[in-house]
Amino acid sequence: MSVAEAPGRAEPREAAASRLSRKIDWRVFAFVTLLLVLLYQVAIPFLMIVWTSLKTVRPGEPDFITLTFSLSNYVRAFSSSSFWTAAWNTLLFAGASTVVSFVLGAFIAWVVERTNTPLARFIGTMMVARIIVPGILITVSWILLASPNIGILNLVARDLFGVRNFFNIYSFGGMVWVHSIEMVPLTYLLLSASFQSMDPRLEEASTMVGANNWRTFRRIAMPLAMPAIGAALLLLFVTTIETFEVPLLMGGRARFRVFTTEIFQTTSRTPVDWGLSSTYSVALLALSILLLVIYFRLLRHGESYQTITGKDFRPRRIDLGRWRYFTCALSLLLVFIITGVPLLVMIYASLLPNWQAPGIETFKSMTFANYDSLFSTPAVLMPMLNSTLVGIGTATIVVLIVAMISYFVHKTQFRGRRMLDYLAFAPIAIPSVILGATFLWFYLILPVPIIGTLTIIGLAYLTKYMPFALRFVSNSMMQIHRELDEAAQVAGVPWHRNFFKVMLPLLKPGLLAAWFWVMVHAYRELTVALMLARSQNRTAAVLILDYWEQGSFLKLSAFGVIMFLALLVIVVLSNMLGKRYGVREQY
């Protein structure tokens, strides 16, 4: 039924009809614009990687845009031993980190979701709260803890037992440990969600037919959890092969090179080896695409297990008896190592006049001098402001775009709406190092002077964070009944008005979650920001790396503490604003 035929409407048929067509125009216009923006933001990076890898000249030279291609970069890369070393190292590093973080994260998720361990909720909250601690600070704090000669743990071990350099963080084991610790909250989030969505009746049914706990676990719980576990393992693996902070800060001294550091090195040393860098990128991209394809197949397989569900869901918690105090203590220890240690090390180091092991004298000598000197340096303010701007700006724009995408995908019948979904999701396969590089290369060719501004970082972040935001928003979009939109259409409300007045308020929970996620991650992001950094657009994370390279650990720590606090303030403030304005979350 169209508006023109609605009974009881006094206006003439023509007027209503023309209003109808105008409304459809608006929607089509928005749809086409969105499609073009996505093509520009997503297709170009993919194209740039492949294009550059087939070129022997650098972007910006006239020959770069001609249609002559060569495979010489590939020949060069595949015949060098450093390519194969990097490939092997990448896989080794990813494999080991995946296993360690999976074991730790799965243990905590199991304790929190499926046992009667005391303080379970607190443990879960602290796990998630870790997400606002910037990754580079975690890496730095572990280096300060366990590096040879200066690491706190090594100094303590020397004083107490006379052992020199008991720990060496600059090693394969050290890298795996730090990166795993960093990924545990992600593992926890992935697995706790799937543990929650498991129907406890399936296990109870097994108990009722006489199976004991062990057989129920082996024959029912494990097989049912397998798709989710497999998907989590794959995602952890992909995350690790794309990671950059740990290999950058520790890989050099550990003599352990992976793809991401190779790409960064070939791009940042002079003369820049564009061809080789993009060849590495193609290899890395191909690997992550392959893994993500398997990942999505597993996810779909897992969803087919969830077609049969009950109405009342009370998670089945295992009574651990006295063991629950043990699991509680162990989880608290892990949470302390994962969330507490980096912050404590940062605060400790930020208060020192010079680097020394903890002791009575050390605590007596503590001062705020590092903070004083930071605040008296005007150059410090700029990166902080940049991070805030980029974080809030990116989050807001990403959330708006993603809301529109999921509206078109889930609530309209437009042809090509699936295309939007795929385009917005594809960047999940692009490692940050490559994303940064392609944006740099592209704007070297394009005569738009945005290199060295916050805009180019924001554009790259738009591509980078869209897939994640889309997950949050699509989930809440699917919960809104299509009839709510159709009711507004039949009532003759213009489309854009309906979108802002009906859809966005209804989507609030998903939008808020997406906004926080993007804001926090864009605020603390290092890799892309580093690839695109010039003098004026340095972000807080880049400044931390600068301090690191200068060896000013104490200033770095003070700055890290301020950065963390600033992020905390933004999160708390926007949380309060979100609660105050807008609709209450009761849908």
Place this chain on the structure above:
Amino acid sequence: MISVAGLGKTFQSKSETVHAIRDVSFEVAAGEIVTLLGPSGCGKTTTLRCVAGLEKPTAGSIFINDRPVVDSKHDVFVPPHKRNLGMVFQSYAIWPHMNVLENVAYALEGRGMSKADMRAEAMRALDTVQMAHLSDRPAPRLSGGQQQRVAIARALVGRPQALLFDEPLSNLDAKLRMEMRKELRRLQLQIGLTSIYVTHDQSEALAISDWIILMKDGQIVERGRPVDIYCRPKKVFTAQFLGATNLFPGTLVALDGQRARVQGPHGDLIGVLSDPELRIGAPVQVSVRPEAIRMASSLGGTGQADANQIAGRLELAVFAGNAVEADVRVGEAKVLCLLDHDADLKADRDVVLTFAAEDTLVLANE
């Protein structure tokens, strides 16, 4: 035989203790099916899960064939997998990673049976529920009704001491539910297994049970044979919950054996005394089922000495297929009547409602 005595279960929430069930006692004789009926939150499912062993009661005892499985005084608690019971869940809980045959055969694992024997037994159970032809179908590709049948076969295959049903039909559509209801009854009569059946659907309970136990707020309100509990409820709650009923308040003024006279705003009404404890002067409710009421356009002889008559105004009559539903205003109250399907639908007219004394129940006011 199952006997439950003094069963209680409390949940500790943040500030208070919630009694999910309190002092629940009943017996299920061998080969009989007993239904726990009540609105949601009345404790019927909690009671069933205590019998199953999936919840640990905080008080009371449960005996299955004279073996104690729960005795909170002596700290006895037999875990569910050692109780040898069959259970059909509301969501069916069919394991999605197995096919139909594997779902049923799994229930026989750990009994030292050979693969071939397990398969044969499982096929026999599937045959009972007419699912043998779909034995190799993967579980996610079953319809709701088929899942239901597999769930029953799985519960039956291990030859349990008793069967427990937790709202097994509530996820089916209306037509299928009617069919399955009869089939469950047929199956139960055929196998003769002691069963406890939980539902919130009164017509399901009436159709399927040997005994009905009506529950409310964690306690048993009333129990009886389906016919008795429907036709001669003792409590207002029972009358209201088991089908629609009309209630007229009043005071008990005279007693003559089973016959009671009630005085109220609607005049004097005569009915059957449901509760022998009631004394003259007690506040009561008079209950009349909608289908027991006849409608006439004027006062007149009814041919019966003790028929009740009330004057009212027909506000609305709607055709409902097998009957006509009529709303009649009587003073402040609205009376629902189910009339023959050829009744006059013309509304806004004065009518007289007639109902026999033996169809009228005098219940204690709660």
